[in-house]
Amino acid sequence: MYLRWLIPLGTGVAAVAQIAHAAQYMTIEQAQRAAFPAATTFAPAHAVLDAATMATLAAPAGWAPQIWQARSGDNQILGWIMEDRVIGKSEAITYALALDTNGAVLALEILDYREAHGGEIRIPAWRRQFVGKTARDPVTLNRDIKNISGATLSCRHITEGVQRLLQVYARTLRTKSPD
Amino acid sequence: MMRHIALAALALSVMLPPTAHADEVSLQAEVDALRTEVAALKDEVRQMHKAPATTPAPAVGAVASPSSAVVNAAATPQAVANAENTGTTLWGYGQLDYNRPTAHAADAQADLRRAVIGFSHGFDENTRVYGELEWEHAVTSANDRGETEVEQLYIEHALAPSYGVRAGLMLVPLGLLNEHHEPTQFYGVERNFVETAIIPSTWREGGVAGYGSTDSGLIWNIGVGTGPDLGKWDAASTDGQQSPLASIHQELQLARARDPSLFGALNWQGVPGLNVGGGIFTGKIGQGTPQFPADNARVFLGEAHVRWQPGPFDFSALYTRGTISDTQALNASFAGQPTPVPKSFWGGYAQAAWRALTWNQSSLAPFLRYEMFNTGATYAAQPQGLGTPPLPTERVWTLGANYYLNPNVVFKIDYQNFNRDDLALGYGDRFDLGIGYQF
Numbered sequence: 001m002y003l004r005w006l007i008p009l010g011t012g013v014a015a016v017a018q019i020a021h022a023a024q025y026m027t028i029e030q031a032q033r034a035a036f037p038a039a040t041t042f043a044p045a046h047a048v049l050d051a052a053t054m055a056t057l058a059a060p061a062g063w064a065p066q067i068w069q070a071r072s073g074d075n076q077i078l079g080w081i082m083e084d085r086v087i088g089k090s091e092a093i094t095y096a097l098a099l100d101t102n103g104a105v106l107a108l109e110i111l112d113y114r115e116a117h118g119g120e121i122r123i124p125a126w127r128r129q130f131v132g133k134t135a136r137d138p139v140t141l142n143r144d145i146k147n148i149s150g151a152t153l154s155c156r157h158i159t160e161g162v163q164r165l166l167q168v169y170a171r172t173l174r175t176k177s178p179d
Numbered sequence: 180m181m182r183h184i185a186l187a188a189l190a191l192s193v194m195l196p197p198t199a200h201a202d203e204v205s206l207q208a209e210v211d212a213l214r215t216e217v218a219a220l221k222d223e224v225r226q227m228h229k230a231p232a233t234t235p236a237p238a239v240g241a242v243a244s245p246s247s248a249v250v251n252a253a254a255t256p257q258a259v260a261n262a263e264n265t266g267t268t269l270w271g272y273g274q275l276d277y278n279r280p281t282a283h284a285a286d287a288q289a290d291l292r293r294a295v296i297g298f299s300h301g302f303d304e305n306t307r308v309y310g311e312l313e314w315e316h317a318v319t320s321a322n323d324r325g326e327t328e329v330e331q332l333y334i335e336h337a338l339a340p341s342y343g344v345r346a347g348l349m350l351v352p353l354g355l356l357n358e359h360h361e362p363t364q365f366y367g368v369e370r371n372f373v374e375t376a377i378i379p380s381t382w383r384e385g386g387v388a389g390y391g392s393t394d395s396g397l398i399w400n401i402g403v404g405t406g407p408d409l410g411k412w413d414a415a416s417t418d419g420q421q422s423p424l425a426s427i428h429q430e431l432q433l434a435r436a437r438d439p440s441l442f443g444a445l446n447w448q449g450v451p452g453l454n455v456g457g458g459i460f461t462g463k464i465g466q467g468t469p470q471f472p473a474d475n476a477r478v479f480l481g482e483a484h485v486r487w488q489p490g491p492f493d494f495s496a497l498y499t500r501g502t503i504s505d506t507q508a509l510n511a512s513f514a515g516q517p518t519p520v521p522k523s524f525w526g527g528y529a530q531a532a533w534r535a536l537t538w539n540q541s542s543l544a545p546f547l548r549y550e551m552f553n554t555g556a557t558y559a560a561q562p563q564g565l566g567t568p569p570l571p572t573e574r575v576w577t578l579g580a581n582y583y584l585n586p587n588v589v590f591k592i593d594y595q596n597f598n599r600d601d602l603a604l605g606y607g608d609r610f611d612l613g614i615g616y617q618f
Contacts, residue, residue: 024304025340027425057249090268090299117358123396125450142491142534146452149486149495150359156586 005093017048024112025122028083031109034070035098036078042068045080047172057164060087067173069097077101080173086161088115088154097130097162103169105133108162121158128161135170139163146153233461238514267300272360272617276369280609283602291317305337305371305479308347328430330381342391345402348431349388352400352444353458354378355484356498362615366532366546367577368591373552377499378482379425384442385434396449398456405429406440406462409476409503412520412553414513414524417603420570422525424480424501427464438463440478457483464503471517472508473520479504491534493544498527507559510567519567522559532581540585548577573606589615 026034028095032042034140044154046068049057065084072078079100085092094112099105108127113119120126141152148155182237273294279287294314300305311330319325333347350358356374360381365371374380386404407427411534412419418426440462447455459481465474482499502523510519531545554571579593591613600607 089272114304114307114347114419118400120392120396123448124394124453125396125449129451137566142488147488148448148451149355149488150446152586154365 007084011124019114020179021143026096026109026111028066028081028111031083031096031098031107032070032081034109035081035096035107036070038072039070039078040073040079041071043071045069045173047168049168049172053167053171057167058160059164063164065168071149079106080169082165083111084165088113088121088157091115092156093121093154095158095161097165099166100171103134103166103174105130105162105166107131108158115153115154118148118154119152120148121154123148125153133162133166135166135167139166182298184475187476199538203524213582218245262480269297270297270602270618271295272297272361272363273615275614277612278368278606278609281602282607286602297331305343306334308332308334315493323391331383341393342389344387344389346387348383348385349402349404351380351382351384351442351458351460353442353482354380354499355486355495356380357382361617362591362613363583363587363589363617366581366591367501367548367579367593367611368545368613369595371528371530371548371577372550372573372575373497373528374551375425375497376422376554377424377501377524377526378480379422379428382424382428383405383430383435384428384440385431386439388442390448392535396447398446398448399444400458401441401443402440403439405431405434406460407478408435408462408466409464409478409520410435410466410468412469412509414518414520417518419518419520421505422553423436423521423602424478435468436468437464440464452488454484454486454487457481472512476503476505476509476520478502491537493534493546494530496527496529498525500525505559507561510559511561512564514561519558521555521570522557524551524552524554524556540583542583543580544583545580546578548575550575550577571599573601579611587617591612591615 032039036042047067054063063084065082067078067080067082079098081096081098083094083096085094087093091114092112093110093115096107096109096111097105098107098109102112108130110122110127113122126146126148130139133139133144139159139162141147141156145159147157207334241481271294274292275290275508276291276292277287294312294316296313297309299307299309304565308403310332313328313330314325315328316323316325319327329348331348331350333345333349334345335345337343352358354374356370357380359380360370369375370380384406386402388400388402388404390400392398406429407424408429409427411427411429413426416426440460442460444458445456459479461477461479464478465471467474472473474543479500480499480501482497484495484497486493486495488494500523503509503520504522506520507521513519517604528548528550530546530548532544532545534542536543551574553570553572555567557569558567576596577593578593581594584590591611594609594613595611596608597606
């Protein structure tokens with residue numbers, strides 16, 4: 001009878017022995033390359049938001065997404081990639097959003113996820129819902145973005161985050177001339 | 180911090196939209212020069228912070244002036260994220276209920292059903308402890324009926340991005356509600372009967388489990404751990420009729436643990452908005468009690484569920500069935516008492532909800548649920564005249580609405596219609612009000 005306990009325990013110990021680096025699913029550099037394989041440079045970019053816009057976006061305190069402009073070898077703008085964090089249920093989720101030159105979503109990648117539950121947002125089928133969305137779309141959970149039952153908070157907060165980033169594009173980057 | 184403020188100020192001075200400058204071209208050149216300088220400074224700051232990142236690098240946007248904020252690339256978010264991965268976080272949820280049986284108003288009751296504080300602490304990037312502490316019925320003391328419980332307490336270690344192991348007191352991954360039981364997550368004031376009477380939520384066991392998910396949307400969880408103790412069965416009480424498994428679960432309270440139980444669950448969420456899944460739990464529950472007439476008794480509980488959330492709609496259905504074997508001799512020893520151990524018990528429900536109104540953060544979602552369940556569908560055969568007839572199947576309609584003031588605060592109202600009243604089991608038409616929150 002005691003042997004029955006040993007099998008799964010042994011399996012667990014064996015698995016622990018081959019520890020992998022688990023927290024990060026993808027680095028921002030990998031996300032950049034995946035979204036813009038033709039790009040040769042990712043130039044840090046800036047967006048200026050006035051207080052009214054910040055209030056409209058309902059951005060959390062300390063909100064500071066990073067933005068890069070993807071450029072090809074002949075200096076053509078290929079699009080933008082942004083790295084941002086939201087809180088899932090209680091832990092930070094880091095994600096990257098790639099936009100084409102029209103501000104439509106090319107890809108949403110989860111870079112870092114540390115929640116005990118709700119990791120289902122990494123499932124590609126869920127993330128693909130965002131592809132093609134622009135600032136003109138609602139990008140609202142249970143409207144044009146479907147929920148994952150059991151991961152509602154993660155889904156909601158990522159969706160809100162993407163909506164904010166699309167607004168950043170629409171309000172600042174869209175009119176920005178190339179550096 | 181000063182460095183960041185200085186940097187922010189510099190960045191702001193650079194980024195503020197130019198107003199009435201005549202010479203735009205030279206201004207642009209100046210801006211470009213400054214921008215290069217800022218980028219170099221940022222690199223320097225980043226290098227400095229790559230050292231022991233004891234203080235999370237604040238983002239430039241966080242120290243922006245009241246008039247504008249610069250959203251850019253000054254911070255090292257990875258350092259921030261890592262710092263949080265090894266930090267401690269708190270969360271919680273609570274539920275306050277009012278139940279008013281329509282035919283027995285004197286039994287109306289208001290209760291602080293549960294208040295829960297949860298915490299997690301990351302020891303390193305891959306290892307964390309996750310716990311929930313719960314108080315039920317407001318007051319816990321020798322003279323009160325409240326309970327204080329550790330609802331979950333386990334170590335989770337991620338072995339890879341998509342799988343890991345957990346060890347400790349964990350929720351059994353069966354059904355739609357057991358693992359996701361916060362009041363904002365379910366419709367109706369009370370949890371549904373099927374996932375209370377048949378799947379005894381909140382059901383937890385101590386043990387070791389593996390979990391993971393695949394890119395195709397399969398989510399799996401398999402484990403071994405403690406199980407119920409049939410030796411706790413009280414044939415004189417109606418607890419076993421209310422919920423056979425809840426009456427013998429151990430909750431890792433000095434749990435008798437000779438016989439391990441196994442559990443496994445598989446869910447598929449490959450299509451957004453759809454969840455199809457099921458799970459099983461099985462184990463011997465005699466726990467080696469000397470002279471116990473049901474030492475070989477085994478519990479098996481299986482369930483299958485589907486939840487589909489197209490647009491504003493939310494449909495779900497679940498069926499579950501349990502059996503307990505080798506109870507004939509034990510039930511014979513209970514002859515004459517009201518609650519023998521059932522051989523089988525089952526339940527199922529179908530529910531439809533509709534987020535009919537949404538404004539700002541608020542929404543109103545009416546719902547309708549139909550449940551059927553039987554906690555004593557069959558009993559092991561007994562000699563003529565000593566057998567127990569099956570319990571009648573209970574059928575409950577629940578019609579109500581969840582009003583979400585915001586996604587984390589819910590006010591609930593519903594009316595429940597029972598096909599058969601049973602005061603001892605709490606069955607009878609009633610009107611319910613509830614408050615729930617989660618943070």
